[in-house]
Amino acid sequence: MSDKEKAQRAGVNGEITLGDVKNEKKIRRKELTSKGEEKLAYWTLVLPGFLIYFAVMAFPTLFSFILSISNYYRGGQLFGPKAVDFKLVGFGSYAKVFQDEYFYVALKNNFKIVLISVFGQIPLGFILAYILNRGLVKFTGFFQTVIYLPCVISTVVIGILFKSFFSPTGAWPEVIRIFNPAYQPTVNANPMASVLLVILWMYTGTYLLIFIANLQKIDSSIIEAAKIDGASEFQALRYIILPALSGVIVTSAILAISGSLKSFDLIYVMTGGGPANRTTVLSIFMYDKAFKGAPNYALANAISTIMVIISFLLIGLTKLAEKKFGGKE
Amino acid sequence: MANIQDTKSTSVIIGKIVVYIILGIFTFLALYPICWLLINSFKTTQEFQLNKLGLPGKIDGYESTLINYKDAWVRGKFGGLILNSIFYTVVSVAFIIMFSFMCGFAFAKLQSKATFALYGSFTIGLLMTLQCIMVPLFLMANWTGLLDTRLGVLIPYIGIGLPMGVYLATEYIRSIPTALIESARIDGAKFFRIFAQIILPMCTPLAVTIAILSVTGTWNEFMLINILTSTPTLKSLPVGIQAFAGALSSDYGKQFAALVIGLLPMLAFYLVFHKEITKGVAAGAVKG
Numbered sequence: 251m252s253d254k255e256k257a258q259r260a261g262v263n264g265e266i267t268l269g270d271v272k273n274e275k276k277i278r279r280k281e282l283t284s285k286g287e288e289k290l291a292y293w294t295l296v297l298p299g300f301l302i303y304f305a306v307m308a309f310p311t312l313f314s315f316i317l318s319i320s321n322y323y324r325g326g327q328l329f330g331p332k333a334v335d336f337k338l339v340g341f342g343s344y345a346k347v348f349q350d351e352y353f354y355v356a357l358k359n360n361f362k363i364v365l366i367s368v369f370g371q372i373p374l375g376f377i378l379a380y381i382l383n384r385g386l387v388k389f390t391g392f393f394q395t396v397i398y399l400p401c402v403i404s405t406v407v408i409g410i411l412f413k414s415f416f417s418p419t420g421a422w423p424e425v426i427r428i429f430n431p432a433y434q435p436t437v438n439a440n441p442m443a444s445v446l447l448v449i450l451w452m453y454t455g456t457y458l459l460i461f462i463a464n465l466q467k468i469d470s471s472i473i474e475a476a477k478i479d480g481a482s483e484f485q486a487l488r489y490i491i492l493p494a495l496s497g498v499i500v501t502s503a504i505l506a507i508s509g510s511l512k513s514f515d516l517i518y519v520m521t522g523g524g525p526a527n528r529t530t531v532l533s534i535f536m537y538d539k540a541f542k543g544a545p546n547y548a549l550a551n552a553i554s555t556i557m558v559i560i561s562f563l564l565i566g567l568t569k570l571a572e573k574k575f576g577g578k579e
Numbered sequence: 580m581a582n583i584q585d586t587k588s589t590s591v592i593i594g595k596i597v598v599y600i601i602l603g604i605f606t607f608l609a610l611y612p613i614c615w616l617l618i619n620s621f622k623t624t625q626e627f628q629l630n631k632l633g634l635p636g637k638i639d640g641y642e643s644t645l646i647n648y649k650d651a652w653v654r655g656k657f658g659g660l661i662l663n664s665i666f667y668t669v670v671s672v673a674f675i676i677m678f679s680f681m682c683g684f685a686f687a688k689l690q691s692k693a694t695f696a697l698y699g700s701f702t703i704g705l706l707m708t709l710q711c712i713m714v715p716l717f718l719m720a721n722w723t724g725l726l727d728t729r730l731g732v733l734i735p736y737i738g739i740g741l742p743m744g745v746y747l748a749t750e751y752i753r754s755i756p757t758a759l760i761e762s763a764r765i766d767g768a769k770f771f772r773i774f775a776q777i778i779l780p781m782c783t784p785l786a787v788t789i790a791i792l793s794v795t796g797t798w799n800e801f802m803l804i805n806i807l808t809s810t811p812t813l814k815s816l817p818v819g820i821q822a823f824a825g826a827l828s829s830d831y832g833k834q835f836a837a838l839v840i841g842l843l844p845m846l847a848f849y850l851v852f853h854k855e856i857t858k859g860v861a862a863g864a865v866k867g
Contacts, residue, residue, distance in 0.1 A: 403613075462861070511710070
């Protein structure tokens, strides 16, 4: 044994109690750092994403409400030397919105879009998905791909395409003339109808995909067993497939409702809300108040707050309807 | 007995015919407007006025032409706009995926009392209507000097894509067995290492789903970039198409060519990834 080793041993032996204490401290510190490390890891991982999300979505939604009850009509700096005199003035902007006749036109059009989404897109999507899933046809993948195609194309392209297609100098009058040679193009009597048609055309594919994915989850042996017991195709649909899909139908309805209120791009490009504001919807109405002519930001934010409230009311109603009529899951 | 089988098979055949007719009609309706656009983009505006539904070259003195594409491409400056769109899409999708997995791992596998509130606020974001943040975002961008900058477009795009990404990532990482992480902890691995070396490699399929969902959304986004930028060189392809083609209300030839240019990138993307896209949409939608 060398001197060095001896010295080390002595040292270790001599400090045996002290070493124990140190060890204990080390263990405790390790536990602490483990907790601390978890905390540190948690916040480093969460914060970048959450801060951006908060700044871009959560905060503006709350801020929109504050602006809607303020006197911030014309814009300008909130802070600094050139700051405007910012005050909360109450719900006057809301009263103004409710007095505006175009608000009701927009509201009505929005509800038409909600209706065509819930009672047009969803049933059509379901029927198509059902046909494709029951294995009655070949080329399932092809049909699925083609019917979903309109959903991936830029709304801008679709909007301008149909604007030209339905225009009096476009192709629509020619198509009508195939069936009715005496047809003369006039000013579009019901501009909202063409918008609704395009919306139906664009989004049915989404619900087709949702329903197909969920139909595939249903155990086909249950349906086969029911068939052997003498159930018709319709009975299998009514008593096995539809109840199994009730949750998906509610989800789709919620998607359709929140999607309906999003219908800005298409209408902005296709009609701009015109002619004479007849195809306006709440989002276009709000856009006009904020960015067309003299801005009124408080008013625009009042409209957007009303939109949030309507959207959550409708979603709440859908959930209620699910509890009352479905809920067999 | 034979009779019963006969009627059964005829009814099956009739049913099949009906089903094919229904699907045929829908296929036709889905494709017709796009084919109509494509066909007419090869006609000059004069020829289109004479022949709105037929193939090009059917009328004497006219033949199919590429002049519309040449004119539209040069005058609309679509080359730069396509590069802009690629830039916005690639950068924001990369950040969406990264932040989604970071948040998803923390929410799914790390203990914190904050998860309930933070994750909850992300799921509310799934139902938020984007139009409602349009005006505040515009004002905020204006105050911070981010209006009309590339960063001012990217930040909202990332934030808007996050709720869907975080939701999918959290649910996905939750289904990864915690035992994997615990055993790595016992071996002394730090959380960051676990995240980088265990979780991330397992999440590749989900990264594809999130990428596909956010690529279509970001590429086609129009409303925000339309109000957040004013310099033409900062705009994206859809905005450029709207500015160019929307203004040409009577020059149909160039308008149709511009629309085809606007349609092609997503069409190509869809044709290549249609399997992943159709799967991803269903995964992204089931979130109620």
